[in-house]
Amino acid sequence: MKIxxxxxxxxxxxxxxxxxxxxxxxxxxxxxxxxxxxxxYPKLEKDKKFIMVSKNNTYTTPDAKIENGDEITLSPPVVSxx
Amino acid sequence: MxxxxxxxxxxxxxxxxxxxELLSKKHVVIIGGGGLGSNSSNILTRIGIGSIDIVDDDLxxxxxxxxxxxxxxxxxxxxxxxxxxxxxxxxxxxxxIRGIKKRVTKENIHSIVxxxxxxxxxxxxxxxxxxxxxxxxxxxxxxxxxxxYSTVGMIMGIHPKHTPCLKCISQSIPEKTGELPILGxxxxxIASIECTEAIKLLLDKQLSxxxxxxxxxxxxxxxxxxxxxxxxxxxxxxxxxx
Numbered sequence: 034m035k036i037x038x039x040x041x042x043x044x045x046x047x048x049x050x051x052x053x054x055x056x057x058x059x060x061x062x063x064x065x066x067x068x069x070x071x072x073x074y075p076k077l078e079k080d081k082k083f084i085m086v087s088k089n090n091t092y093t094t095p096d097a098k099i100e101n102g103d104e105i106t107l108s109p110p111v112v113s114x115x
Numbered sequence: 116m117x118x119x120x121x122x123x124x125x126x127x128x129x130x131x132x133x134x135x136e137l138l139s140k141k142h143v144v145i146i147g148g149g150g151l152g153s154n155s156s157n158i159l160t161r162i163g164i165g166s167i168d169i170v171d172d173d174l175x176x177x178x179x180x181x182x183x184x185x186x187x188x189x190x191x192x193x194x195x196x197x198x199x200x201x202x203x204x205x206x207x208x209x210x211x212i213r214g215i216k217k218r219v220t221k222e223n224i225h226s227i228v229x230x231x232x233x234x235x236x237x238x239x240x241x242x243x244x245x246x247x248x249x250x251x252x253x254x255x256x257x258x259x260x261x262x263x264y265s266t267v268g269m270i271m272g273i274h275p276k277h278t279p280c281l282k283c284i285s286q287s288i289p290e291k292t293g294e295l296p297i298l299g300x301x302x303x304x305i306a307s308i309e310c311t312e313a314i315k316l317l318l319d320k321q322l323s324x325x326x327x328x329x330x331x332x333x334x335x336x337x338x339x340x341x342x343x344x345x346x347x348x349x350x351x352x353x354x355x356x357x
Binding site: 041043045046066081085089090091092093108113114115 | 332
Protein backbone atom coordinates (compact mmCIF):
# COMPACT_ATOMS: atom_id res chain seq x y z
CA MET A 34 0.00 0.00 0.00
CA LYS A 35 1.02 3.62 -0.41
CA ILE A 36 0.96 6.03 2.51
CA UNK A 37 1.30 9.77 2.62
CA UNK A 38 4.02 11.10 4.88
CA UNK A 39 4.15 14.72 6.01
CA UNK A 40 7.61 16.21 6.48
CA UNK A 41 8.58 18.78 9.09
CA UNK A 42 11.45 21.22 9.49
CA UNK A 43 14.69 20.60 7.63
CA UNK A 44 13.33 17.37 6.15
CA UNK A 45 11.33 19.58 3.81
CA UNK A 46 14.54 21.32 2.79
CA UNK A 47 16.46 18.12 2.21
CA UNK A 48 13.71 16.42 0.21
CA UNK A 49 12.32 19.55 -1.41
CA UNK A 50 8.84 18.29 -0.49
CA UNK A 51 6.28 18.91 2.22
CA UNK A 52 4.75 15.51 1.72
CA UNK A 53 5.79 12.30 0.02
CA UNK A 54 4.30 8.94 -0.77
CA UNK A 55 5.99 5.79 0.48
CA UNK A 56 5.26 2.24 -0.58
CA UNK A 57 4.97 -0.14 2.36
CA UNK A 58 3.12 -3.36 3.16
CA UNK A 59 -0.01 -3.49 5.26
CA UNK A 60 1.07 -4.21 8.82
CA UNK A 61 4.55 -2.75 8.45
CA UNK A 62 5.78 -0.76 11.41
CA UNK A 63 6.88 2.82 11.95
CA UNK A 64 10.44 1.57 11.92
CA UNK A 65 9.87 0.32 8.36
CA UNK A 66 8.62 3.76 7.28
CA UNK A 67 11.77 5.35 8.67
CA UNK A 68 13.89 2.75 6.92
CA UNK A 69 12.25 3.38 3.55
CA UNK A 70 12.52 7.14 4.04
CA UNK A 71 16.22 7.04 4.91
CA UNK A 72 16.97 4.72 1.97
CA UNK A 73 15.48 7.35 -0.32
CA TYR A 74 17.47 10.13 1.39
CA PRO A 75 20.78 8.61 2.60
CA LYS A 76 21.87 12.04 3.84
CA LEU A 77 19.54 11.40 6.77
CA GLU A 78 21.16 8.12 7.80
CA LYS A 79 22.62 9.71 10.96
CA ASP A 80 19.13 10.82 11.98
CA LYS A 81 17.70 7.33 11.60
CA LYS A 82 17.67 6.38 15.27
CA PHE A 83 16.25 9.71 16.31
CA ILE A 84 13.66 10.70 13.71
CA MET A 85 10.43 11.58 15.46
CA VAL A 86 7.51 9.80 13.88
CA SER A 87 3.93 10.49 14.75
CA LYS A 88 0.98 8.41 13.67
CA ASN A 89 -2.31 10.24 13.61
CA ASN A 90 -0.77 13.06 15.68
CA THR A 91 0.46 10.69 18.39
CA TYR A 92 4.09 9.81 18.92
CA THR A 93 4.40 6.09 19.13
CA THR A 94 7.04 3.44 19.53
CA PRO A 95 8.95 2.21 16.46
CA ASP A 96 7.11 -1.12 16.56
CA ALA A 97 3.66 0.43 16.07
CA LYS A 98 1.96 -0.98 13.00
CA ILE A 99 0.82 1.17 10.10
CA GLU A 100 -2.62 0.70 8.69
CA ASN A 101 -4.27 2.01 5.59
CA GLY A 102 -5.28 5.64 6.03
CA ASP A 103 -2.88 6.41 8.87
CA GLU A 104 -1.35 9.90 8.81
CA ILE A 105 2.39 9.80 9.34
CA THR A 106 4.60 12.77 10.16
CA LEU A 107 8.39 12.71 10.19
CA SER A 108 10.18 15.44 12.08
CA PRO A 109 13.78 16.01 13.13
CA PRO A 110 14.71 14.89 16.64
CA VAL A 111 13.97 16.98 19.69
CA VAL A 112 17.01 19.07 20.46
CA SER A 113 18.73 19.21 23.80
CA UNK A 114 20.97 22.28 24.14
CA UNK A 115 20.31 25.06 26.63
CA MET B 116 2.73 46.13 41.37
CA UNK B 117 2.78 49.49 39.62
CA UNK B 118 1.07 48.89 36.29
CA UNK B 119 2.09 52.18 34.70
CA UNK B 120 5.12 50.52 33.18
CA UNK B 121 2.86 48.00 31.45
CA UNK B 122 0.48 50.49 29.87
CA UNK B 123 1.12 49.29 26.33
CA UNK B 124 1.07 45.64 27.34
CA UNK B 125 -2.25 45.93 29.16
CA UNK B 126 -3.93 47.05 25.93
CA UNK B 127 -2.93 43.80 24.23
CA UNK B 128 -6.31 42.10 24.01
CA UNK B 129 -4.90 38.61 24.72
CA UNK B 130 -3.65 39.88 28.09
CA UNK B 131 -5.59 42.92 29.34
CA UNK B 132 -5.36 44.39 32.82
CA UNK B 133 -6.83 41.27 34.35
CA UNK B 134 -4.14 39.14 32.74
CA UNK B 135 -1.43 41.54 33.91
CA GLU B 136 -2.77 41.36 37.46
CA LEU B 137 -2.81 37.57 37.31
CA LEU B 138 0.80 37.45 36.10
CA SER B 139 1.87 39.66 38.99
CA LYS B 140 0.66 36.96 41.39
CA LYS B 141 2.43 34.03 39.74
CA HIS B 142 5.60 32.26 40.80
CA VAL B 143 7.91 30.92 38.10
CA VAL B 144 10.85 28.59 38.62
CA ILE B 145 13.47 28.63 35.87
CA ILE B 146 15.85 25.70 35.92
CA GLY B 147 19.11 26.70 34.26
CA GLY B 148 20.54 30.19 33.83
CA GLY B 149 22.39 29.87 30.53
CA GLY B 150 21.29 30.78 27.00
CA LEU B 151 17.64 29.90 27.47
CA GLY B 152 17.24 30.49 31.20
CA SER B 153 18.94 33.89 31.36
CA ASN B 154 16.94 35.20 28.41
CA SER B 155 13.69 33.77 29.79
CA SER B 156 14.27 35.28 33.22
CA ASN B 157 15.00 38.65 31.62
CA ILE B 158 11.81 38.52 29.54
CA LEU B 159 9.60 37.39 32.43
CA THR B 160 10.99 40.02 34.79
CA ARG B 161 10.23 42.77 32.30
CA ILE B 162 6.80 41.34 31.53
CA GLY B 163 5.80 41.53 35.21
CA ILE B 164 5.72 38.04 36.70
CA GLY B 165 5.28 38.23 40.50
CA SER B 166 8.26 36.15 41.57
CA ILE B 167 11.00 34.23 39.80
CA ASP B 168 13.46 31.67 41.11
CA ILE B 169 16.46 30.95 38.90
CA VAL B 170 18.22 27.71 39.77
CA ASP B 171 21.74 27.18 38.43
CA ASP B 172 25.05 26.12 39.92
CA ASP B 173 27.36 27.27 37.12
CA LEU B 174 29.65 30.26 36.82
CA UNK B 175 29.56 32.69 33.91
CA UNK B 176 32.18 31.79 31.32
CA UNK B 177 33.40 33.77 28.34
CA UNK B 178 31.84 31.34 25.82
CA UNK B 179 28.42 32.01 27.41
CA UNK B 180 28.38 35.69 26.50
CA UNK B 181 27.60 35.45 22.80
CA UNK B 182 24.23 33.78 23.37
CA UNK B 183 22.97 35.66 26.42
CA UNK B 184 21.78 39.22 26.84
CA UNK B 185 22.37 39.90 30.55
CA UNK B 186 25.93 38.80 31.28
CA UNK B 187 29.03 40.83 30.39
CA UNK B 188 32.81 40.37 30.67
CA UNK B 189 32.88 41.64 34.26
CA UNK B 190 30.59 38.77 35.25
CA UNK B 191 32.96 36.02 34.10
CA UNK B 192 33.79 33.74 37.02
CA UNK B 193 30.77 34.71 39.10
CA UNK B 194 27.65 32.54 39.67
CA UNK B 195 25.05 32.95 36.93
CA UNK B 196 22.13 32.84 39.35
CA UNK B 197 23.64 35.57 41.52
CA UNK B 198 24.31 37.88 38.56
CA UNK B 199 20.80 37.33 37.28
CA UNK B 200 19.29 38.10 40.69
CA UNK B 201 21.30 41.32 41.01
CA UNK B 202 20.71 42.60 37.49
CA UNK B 203 17.10 41.57 37.06
CA UNK B 204 16.13 43.07 40.41
CA UNK B 205 17.24 46.45 39.04
CA UNK B 206 14.91 46.06 36.06
CA UNK B 207 11.82 45.72 38.21
CA UNK B 208 12.25 46.01 41.95
CA UNK B 209 8.69 44.81 42.54
CA UNK B 210 9.40 41.38 41.06
CA UNK B 211 10.82 39.02 43.67
CA ILE B 212 13.92 37.53 42.07
CA ARG B 213 15.85 34.77 43.78
CA GLY B 214 18.99 33.17 42.43
CA ILE B 215 19.46 29.68 43.83
CA LYS B 216 22.92 28.21 43.41
CA LYS B 217 22.10 24.54 43.20
CA ARG B 218 22.27 21.70 40.75
CA VAL B 219 18.80 20.23 40.44
CA THR B 220 18.67 16.61 41.55
CA LYS B 221 15.97 14.10 42.37
CA GLU B 222 16.68 14.77 46.04
CA ASN B 223 16.09 18.54 45.93
CA ILE B 224 13.64 19.07 43.07
CA HIS B 225 10.60 18.68 45.33
CA SER B 226 11.59 21.63 47.48
CA ILE B 227 12.75 23.71 44.50
CA VAL B 228 9.42 23.55 42.64
CA UNK B 229 6.96 23.14 45.49
CA UNK B 230 5.40 26.62 45.16
CA UNK B 231 5.83 26.97 41.41
CA UNK B 232 2.89 27.89 39.20
CA UNK B 233 5.05 26.88 36.26
CA UNK B 234 8.57 25.57 35.58
CA UNK B 235 10.63 26.83 32.66
CA UNK B 236 13.30 24.74 31.01
CA UNK B 237 16.71 26.39 30.75
CA UNK B 238 18.69 23.17 31.08
CA UNK B 239 21.19 21.72 28.67
CA UNK B 240 20.57 18.01 29.14
CA UNK B 241 17.77 15.50 28.76
CA UNK B 242 18.32 13.86 32.16
CA UNK B 243 17.24 17.02 33.98
CA UNK B 244 14.38 17.54 31.56
CA UNK B 245 13.00 14.08 32.30
CA UNK B 246 13.36 14.83 36.00
CA UNK B 247 11.36 18.05 35.53
CA UNK B 248 8.81 16.12 33.49
CA UNK B 249 8.40 13.53 36.24
CA UNK B 250 7.88 16.08 39.02
CA UNK B 251 5.57 18.10 36.77
CA UNK B 252 3.30 15.15 36.04
CA UNK B 253 3.47 13.79 39.58
CA UNK B 254 2.68 17.11 41.28
CA UNK B 255 0.55 18.57 38.49
CA UNK B 256 2.80 21.56 37.83
CA UNK B 257 2.87 22.79 34.21
CA UNK B 258 6.24 23.25 32.53
CA UNK B 259 7.65 24.43 29.25
CA UNK B 260 10.18 22.26 27.45
CA UNK B 261 12.62 24.18 25.25
CA UNK B 262 15.77 23.10 23.47
CA UNK B 263 18.15 24.61 20.95
CA TYR B 264 20.51 23.11 18.44
CA SER B 265 22.44 24.94 15.73
CA THR B 266 19.72 27.12 14.16
CA VAL B 267 16.71 25.09 15.34
CA GLY B 268 14.66 25.36 18.49
CA MET B 269 11.84 23.27 19.88
CA ILE B 270 9.30 24.32 22.44
CA MET B 271 6.38 22.50 23.99
CA GLY B 272 4.09 23.60 26.78
CA ILE B 273 3.26 20.67 29.03
CA HIS B 274 0.10 20.84 31.09
CA PRO B 275 -0.30 17.59 33.00
CA LYS B 276 -3.55 15.72 32.26
CA HIS B 277 -4.30 18.11 29.38
CA THR B 278 -1.37 17.85 26.97
CA PRO B 279 1.26 15.25 26.04
CA CYS B 280 4.23 15.16 28.40
CA LEU B 281 7.88 15.00 27.32
CA LYS B 282 7.86 11.22 27.66
CA CYS B 283 4.98 11.00 25.18
CA ILE B 284 7.37 12.16 22.45
CA SER B 285 10.65 10.99 23.91
CA GLN B 286 11.23 7.59 22.36
CA SER B 287 13.69 9.05 19.92
CA ILE B 288 15.41 11.92 21.68
CA PRO B 289 19.16 11.93 21.10
CA GLU B 290 21.34 12.47 24.15
CA LYS B 291 23.77 15.37 24.17
CA THR B 292 27.18 14.41 22.85
CA GLY B 293 30.05 16.88 23.08
CA GLU B 294 29.78 20.55 22.24
CA LEU B 295 26.52 21.43 20.52
CA PRO B 296 26.50 24.16 17.90
CA ILE B 297 24.20 27.07 18.76
CA LEU B 298 23.77 30.25 16.73
CA GLY B 299 24.08 33.21 19.13
CA UNK B 300 20.66 34.73 18.59
CA UNK B 301 18.78 31.41 18.71
CA UNK B 302 18.35 31.10 22.52
CA UNK B 303 16.80 34.58 22.77
CA UNK B 304 14.33 33.76 20.00
CA ILE B 305 13.40 30.40 21.49
CA ALA B 306 13.25 31.85 25.03
CA SER B 307 10.80 34.43 23.72
CA ILE B 308 8.52 31.70 22.35
CA GLU B 309 8.99 29.69 25.55
CA CYS B 310 7.89 32.69 27.63
CA THR B 311 4.86 33.27 25.41
CA GLU B 312 3.75 29.68 25.97
CA ALA B 313 4.39 30.14 29.70
CA ILE B 314 2.21 33.26 29.83
CA LYS B 315 -0.55 31.42 27.97
CA LEU B 316 -0.37 28.57 30.44
CA LEU B 317 -0.43 30.94 33.42
CA LEU B 318 -3.49 32.67 31.98
CA ASP B 319 -5.17 29.34 31.22
CA LYS B 320 -5.12 29.94 27.47
CA GLN B 321 -4.81 27.37 24.71
CA LEU B 322 -1.23 26.19 24.07
CA SER B 323 0.32 25.80 20.63
CA UNK B 324 1.49 22.19 20.87
CA UNK B 325 4.96 21.22 19.72
CA UNK B 326 6.69 24.14 18.02
CA UNK B 327 9.76 23.73 15.82
CA UNK B 328 11.46 26.87 14.57
CA UNK B 329 14.50 27.03 12.31
CA UNK B 330 15.62 30.66 12.41
CA UNK B 331 18.08 30.26 9.54
CA UNK B 332 15.68 28.77 7.03
CA UNK B 333 12.61 30.45 8.54
CA UNK B 334 10.73 27.20 9.01
CA UNK B 335 8.05 27.44 11.61
CA UNK B 336 6.04 24.33 12.38
CA UNK B 337 3.34 23.80 14.92
CA UNK B 338 2.07 20.32 15.65
CA UNK B 339 -1.01 19.61 17.68
CA UNK B 340 0.01 16.27 19.02
CA UNK B 341 -2.00 13.96 21.24
CA UNK B 342 -1.08 12.22 24.46
CA UNK B 343 0.55 8.86 23.97
CA UNK B 344 -1.85 6.27 25.41
CA UNK B 345 1.14 4.06 26.24
CA UNK B 346 3.24 6.79 27.89
CA UNK B 347 5.03 5.36 30.91
CA UNK B 348 4.99 8.70 32.72
CA UNK B 349 1.69 10.51 32.24
CA UNK B 350 -0.44 7.43 31.52
CA UNK B 351 1.09 4.76 33.75
CA UNK B 352 2.51 6.93 36.52
CA UNK B 353 6.04 5.55 36.36
CA UNK B 354 8.44 8.31 37.44
CA UNK B 355 11.77 6.67 36.67
CA UNK B 356 13.86 9.83 37.11
CA UNK B 357 12.51 10.81 40.52
